[in-house]
Amino acid sequence: MKILVVGGGGREHAIIKKIKENKEVTEIFALPGNGGMAKDATCVNIGATDIPAIVDFAVKENVDYAVVAPDDPLVLGCVDELNKKGIPCFGPEAKAAIIEGSKVFSKDLMKKYGIPTATYEVFSDMEKALEYLDTAPIPTVIKADGLALGKGVIIAETREDAKQAVVEMMQEKKFGKSGDNIVIEEFLTGPEVSVLSFTDGKTVKPMISSMDHKRAGDNDTGLNTGGMGTIAPNPYYTEAVAKECMEKIFLPTIDAMNKEGRTFKGCLYFGLMITPNGPKVIEYNCRFGDPETQVVLPLLESDLLTIMQATTNGTLAETEVKFSDKNACCVVMASKGYPVSYEKGFEMTIPEEISNKVYVAGAKLDGDKLLTNGGRVLGATDIDDTLEGAIAKAYKLVENISFDNAFYRHDIGAKALKAGRK
Numbered sequence: 301m302k303i304l305v306v307g308g309g310g311r312e313h314a315i316i317k318k319i320k321e322n323k324e325v326t327e328i329f330a331l332p333g334n335g336g337m338a339k340d341a342t343c344v345n346i347g348a349t350d351i352p353a354i355v356d357f358a359v360k361e362n363v364d365y366a367v368v369a370p371d372d373p374l375v376l377g378c379v380d381e382l383n384k385k386g387i388p389c390f391g392p393e394a395k396a397a398i399i400e401g402s403k404v405f406s407k408d409l410m411k412k413y414g415i416p417t418a419t420y421e422v423f424s425d426m427e428k429a430l431e432y433l434d435t436a437p438i439p440t441v442i443k444a445d446g447l448a449l450g451k452g453v454i455i456a457e458t459r460e461d462a463k464q465a466v467v468e469m470m471q472e473k474k475f476g477k478s479g480d481n482i483v484i485e486e487f488l489t490g491p492e493v494s495v496l497s498f499t500d501g502k503t504v505k506p507m508i509s510s511m512d513h514k515r516a517g518d519n520d521t522g523l524n525t526g527g528m529g530t531i532a533p534n535p536y537y538t539e540a541v542a543k544e545c546m547e548k549i550f551l552p553t554i555d556a557m558n559k560e561g562r563t564f565k566g567c568l569y570f571g572l573m574i575t576p577n578g579p580k581v582i583e584y585n586c587r588f589g590d591p592e593t594q595v596v597l598p599l600l601e602s603d604l605l606t607i608m609q610a611t612t613n614g615t616l617a618e619t620e621v622k623f624s625d626k627n628a629c630c631v632v633m634a635s636k637g638y639p640v641s642y643e644k645g646f647e648m649t650i651p652e653e654i655s656n657k658v659y660v661a662g663a664k665l666d667g668d669k670l671l672t673n674g675g676r677v678l679g680a681t682d683i684d685d686t687l688e689g690a691i692a693k694a695y696k697l698v699e700n701i702s703f704d705n706a707f708y709r710h711d712i713g714a715k716a717l718k719a720g721r722k
């Protein structure tokens with residue numbers, strides 16, 4: 301089988317490595333992929349949002365199955381266009397990907413179907429938003445409606461900061477058209493849990509839970525990033541919480557999307573906060589998380605490609621989705637200055653004997669040298685019977701990898717370890 305994977309980061313590398321375990325797979329194309337995954341896939345220089353070129357390539361190569369991993373091509377309708385050419389895909393159609401593509405849509409969906417989330421107001425008029433902030437409870441959370449590279453969420457501690465965020469989004473168009481409409485919502489507290497799930501629109505099978513570490517610096521300091529590391533499973537996601545999430549959030553969301561005529565197939569990611577009043581949805585993503593995927597897929601014992609095809613064919617109920625009962629930790633190594641500005645082009649050294657545990661996010665080949673080519677450069681993941689062991693092993697991997705200007709957090713998993721020991 302010929303498989304095409306759209307995307308080029310650490311998440312895609314983890315997906316590719318797992319798909320490769322299926323014996324029927326003969327070739328995997330990554331569009332665009334990156335130099336660090338060249339041993340695992342044929343990287344083709346077509347951008348992840350260049351949908352006409354992706355479709356042309358898939359037809360020309362006669363690919364049997366396509367996995368569209370990032371949010372932008374999903375929201376832009378990449379799956380719809382591939383399906384039109386008869387190519388089956390993993391991922392939602394555009395009309396379902398809107399669950400991530402528009403915060404106004406997802407908040408209204410949750411309100412309409414009684415799915416627990418922060419209370420909120422939607423604004424398309426800046427003056428009205430500013431007036432509302434004169435009396436809104438503080439801290440408050442301001443969200444741009446559309447995709448904003450993970451940067452469209454501002455937690456404002458003061459009214460002034462909140463108003464400034466509104467002006468930046470709605471008047472100065474910091475996130476372009478994504479800020480035409482905004483959501484202002486209640487500030488929630490509690491530990492965060494990421495739950496990725498497989499769904500064929502009828503059945504939902506949650507993957508093992510995980511915990512992201514979004515801030516750039518140790519002890520959750522510094523700017524928000526795409527994610528600096530993850531652990532799985534998340535100790536806050538107890539059996540009781542999982543049961544409540546299934547009843548009040550997961551099944552009602554699948555049902556709501558069906559009732560709206562927007563059946564969701566693929567990976568639906570629930571970003572949850574376990575508040576004193578129970579679990580609530582912080583955000584939905586229409587795709588695998590990054591770097592959550594780099595701890596979740598290494599713990600998957602069932603065949604990934606078979607599960608993916610089951611989400612497409614509507615046979616997920618009969619398909620095994622089994623996870624190991626071990627723990628995983630992924631430490632992201634980034635280039636100094638990320639997430640703001642950073643240099644590229646530093647030579648990377650990844651010893652061959654650990655390369656199967658490394659997911660490369662930003663690198664390019666220069667002859668036989670591998671050079672850094674992004675802010676997040678790679679994720680190093682290891683597995684152990686205990687979380688403590690997984691953390692120690694992941695940091696050991698990091699010690700054996702080198703490139704100039706590398707930085708990483710030193711406390712990935714520390715919070716989870718503390719929680720687990722209570």
Ligand code: AMP
Binds near residue numbers: 492
């Ligand atoms: P997002 O970019 O949507 O993942 O949001 C970034 C982060 O903002 C989340 O991981 C939460 O830590 C935080 N956040 C978003 N919404 C809220 C909220 N209503 N209350 C508290 N924190 C929030």
Ligand code: GLY
Binds near residue numbers: 512588
């Ligand atoms: N790690 C968070 C995300 O993928 O959105």
